[in-house]
Amino acid sequence: MSDPIIKFDKVVKRFGDLTVLDALDFEVMRGEKVSIIGPSGSGKSTVLRILMTLEGIDGGLVTVGGEPLWHEPGPDGLRPASEAHLRKMRAQLGMVFQQFNLFPHMTVLRNITEAPVKVLGLSKADAKLRAEELLERVGLADQAQKYPHQLSGGQQQRVGIARALAMRPSILLFDEPTSALDPELVGEVLNVIGQLAEEHDLTMLLVTHEMRFAREISDRVCFFDQGQIREEGTPEELFSDPNEDRTREFLKAVLD
Amino acid sequence: MLFGFEWDLSSPLAFALSILPILLIGMWVTIQAAVLGFAVALVLGLVWAVLKAARSRFIAWPASVVTEFIRDTPLLVQLFFLYYVLPEYGIVLPAFMTGALALGIQYSAYTSEVYRAGLEAVAKDQHEAARALNLSAARTFTHIVVPQAVPRIVPAMGNYLVSIMKDVPVLSVVTVLEMLNVAKIVGDRTFDYLVPLSMVGGLYLIMTLVASAGVRLLDGWLPKQGIPLK
Numbered sequence A: 001m002s003d004p005i006i007k008f009d010k011v012v013k014r015f016g017d018l019t020v021l022d023a024l025d026f027e028v029m030r031g032e033k034v035s036i037i038g039p040s041g042s043g044k045s046t047v048l049r050i051l052m053t054l055e056g057i058d059g060g061l062v063t064v065g066g067e068p069l070w071h072e073p074g075p076d077g078l079r080p081a082s083e084a085h086l087r088k089m090r091a092q093l094g095m096v097f098q099q100f101n102l103f104p105h106m107t108v109l110r111n112i113t114e115a116p117v118k119v120l121g122l123s124k125a126d127a128k129l130r131a132e133e134l135l136e137r138v139g140l141a142d143q144a145q146k147y148p149h150q151l152s153g154g155q156q157q158r159v160g161i162a163r164a165l166a167m168r169p170s171i172l173l174f175d176e177p178t179s180a181l182d183p184e185l186v187g188e189v190l191n192v193i194g195q196l197a198e199e200h201d202l203t204m205l206l207v208t209h210e211m212r213f214a215r216e217i218s219d220r221v222c223f224f225d226q227g228q229i230r231e232e233g234t235p236e237e238l239f240s241d242p243n244e245d246r247t248r249e250f251l252k253a254v255l256d
Numbered sequence B: 001m002l003f004g005f006e007w008d009l010s011s012p013l014a015f016a017l018s019i020l021p022i023l024l025i026g027m028w029v030t031i032q033a034a035v036l037g038f039a040v041a042l043v044l045g046l047v048w049a050v051l052k053a054a055r056s057r058f059i060a061w062p063a064s065v066v067t068e069f070i071r072d073t074p075l076l077v078q079l080f081f082l083y084y085v086l087p088e089y090g091i092v093l094p095a096f097m098t099g100a101l102a103l104g105i106q107y108s109a110y111t112s113e114v115y116r117a118g119l120e121a122v123a124k125d126q127h128e129a130a131r132a133l134n135l136s137a138a139r140t141f142t143h144i145v146v147p148q149a150v151p152r153i154v155p156a157m158g159n160y161l162v163s164i165m166k167d168v169p170v171l172s173v174v175t176v177l178e179m180l181n182v183a184k185i186v187g188d189r190t191f192d193y194l195v196p197l198s199m200v201g202g203l204y205l206i207m208t209l210v211a212s213a214g215v216r217l218l219d220g221w222l223p224k225q226g227i228p229l230k
Helices: A042-050 A083-089 A108-118 A124-137 A151-164 A183-197 A211-217 A235-240 A245-255 B012-052 B057-072 B074-089 B095-120 B123-134 B137-174 B179-190 B194-221
Strands: A004-015 A016-028 A033-037 A059-064 A070-073 A079-082 A093-096 A171-175 A201-207 A220-224 A228-233
Touching: A004 A042, A004 A201, A016 A059, A016 A183, A016 A201, A016 A228, A016 B179, A033 A042, A042 A059, A042 A171, A059 A151, A070 A151, A070 A235, A070 A245, A093 A151, A093 B123, A108 A151, A108 B057, A108 B074, A124 A151, A183 A201, A183 A211, A201 B074, A211 A235, A211 A245, A220 A235, A220 A245, A220 B137, A228 A235, B012 B137, B012 B179, B012 B194, B057 B095, B074 B095, B074 B137, B095 B137, B123 B137, B179 B194
Parallel strands: A033 A201, A033 A220, A093 A171, A171 A201
Antiparallel strands: A004 A016, A004 A059, A070 A079, A220 A228
């Protein structure tokens, strides 16, 4: 855990007149498990969406694995990244979406094997093997031939996790992975994420409202507010003894 | 006599039977015009849809204006334009081709909307998931977007196929011998319009029913497992 695998340097993101990220500085170490909490609209999800290259940036520099994400070297210094550069950088990242975003017209198996076959060039047999291992791991070994709509939300999200893992990313981004689930289905998804958190090499960035879970699995928790990290620390520090009033207010509101 | 077939005026039934081959020849022209026009509409409509979805305003805007213009002017005006104006500039097409082209152009404005709606109905989150998995834009389009858009598009396109069939008689004004025109000629010559025109109605009913059934069959055959269709 020496070099930061993710680094935001004075990153600015605007949507029209609204400044979502306001000169954000943020670092994540290799293998670190970081939870991001905060009120909605504080820019938490935007951090993940920028990393997954779903949103561009309006200022500053993002680096992943030491390389600029949204820029690439040109003749006169850095210039905006080309699609080829983004494709290369994206290979290090995987994302689990709040609404699962599974492909509804494909079976569970196809959902997981599509990208490994078409992007990584795996043979269909190898991709299937990989998918079956992952399904086993998320507890869905017997659901490979079903379609997403035949599964519960919790099962769908576990397929979403398996699909992201099939690309072997070194960084896994979770964008409120349990927010769209019925309360009784949250546990099964958190279990799977909890198991992943025990993997040493995997860097995890988790935007969540599940405070107890964030506390259990994170090495570090960041409290986002108005496009800035208002406070960060170990789960112990942040949850038991927050320094900032704003953090205290937020925790009081969500924990009660 | 028409197309080498004599009519038998001894009884209405005999008359009907004797002119049936003549009307079937006309019907075949109607079907050809409709199918050719529909094919033009499917291809040209997709072109419009892609242009209208272009990021550049200089492409999207003219495409929108053109399709709006096509949609808001009568088929007959476009048909006359193609039939009488193009030859002045040295482009002379057979009446049948001109007619099919006019149908295709008119309906391309409608089909472009169907394409647009179908492609847009595939939610943004599907594009994002594909991007997160690093699927190429082409692969995303052909394997994520199109399979989800097609089941939404087919029923609406089917309606336009039926609709285009019913517009074919307009081509009679530029001398195309489609079914209605043929029936009218038979009526002109025999002074009996009731039988041929009734038969045109009946044959049209059969044609449109068959076309609708075909579309429903295609629609039922399409895989749409789990695709949220509104």
